[in-house]
Amino acid sequence: MEPRTLQLMELQTQQQMELQAQQPTEEGGSIQAAGSSANTPIRPTNNRWTPTLDQLRILQELYYDKVLKSPTPEQIQEICLHLQQYGQIEGKNVFFWFQNLKARER
Amino acid sequence: MEPRTLQLMELQTQQQMELQAQQPTEEGGSIQAAGSSANTPIRPTNNRWTPTLDQLRILQELYYDKVLKSPTPEQIQEICLHLQQYGQIEGKNVFFWFQNLKARER
C-alpha cells in the first residue's frame, strides 16, 4: 500500500465541535466515571473518548506548534496527566490521537 | 441498508462554530469551476461531493464487478484521475466512497 501520493482528508477540515453551552449547573464535584457531564464531554456518546475543546486545543498546539508528532511513552503520560484537568482522558487516548493525526496528515 | 433510528437533532444543538482559525490550505476555497459542463453534478452545491451518474457507475463497476473493496492509495489516485473527466472529485472522495460502501455492506 503506497500512501505517498495521497493527500486525503484535510486534517481538521471542520472539526465538529459544537460549542455547547457550558452547563451552568452547580452539581457537586463528584467524579463521574465514564459518564459525562462534569467536564464538558462535548459528545453524548459514552463509549469512545472525545477530546474536550481545551484538550483538543492543547493537543493541536503540541502537534503543530511544538511539532511533536510521536510522543514517547513518558511524554504521553505527561500530556495525559496535564489534560486530565480538562476532562477524562487516558494515556492510550493521547497515543491514538497523535498516531491518527500523523497517519492522516498525508 | 440498515434502517437505524435517527436521533432528533435539535437545530440549536448543531450550531457548529468553527472555533479554530480556518487552515489556509482548505480545498473548499475553490468552488467547482463554473459548471455548466456536460456532466454537472445534480446541483452546483459546494458543500459535500456527490458523484455524477458516470462517476457512480464506474465506482460501482469497480466495487461489484471488479470486486475492488479497498483500493490502495495508488488505485485511489488512479481512479480519481480517471473520474475527474466526469466531474469534480478528489482522492478523499474516492477513499470515503469505498470505505463507506464496504462498511455498510454488512
Add this chain to the structure above:
DNA sequence: GATCTATGAATGAACG
C-alpha cells in the same frame, strides 16, 4: 417545507 433516508465525511480504536 418539514421529515426521512441514503450517504458523504470524520475520527477513535484496533489490526497485521
Add this chain to the structure above:
DNA sequence: CGTTCATTCATAGATC
C-alpha cells in the same frame, strides 16, 4: 506505521 474497522455526525435529495 500503514491500513482497516466501528460508530457517529452532517447533509443532499427524495418523499410526504
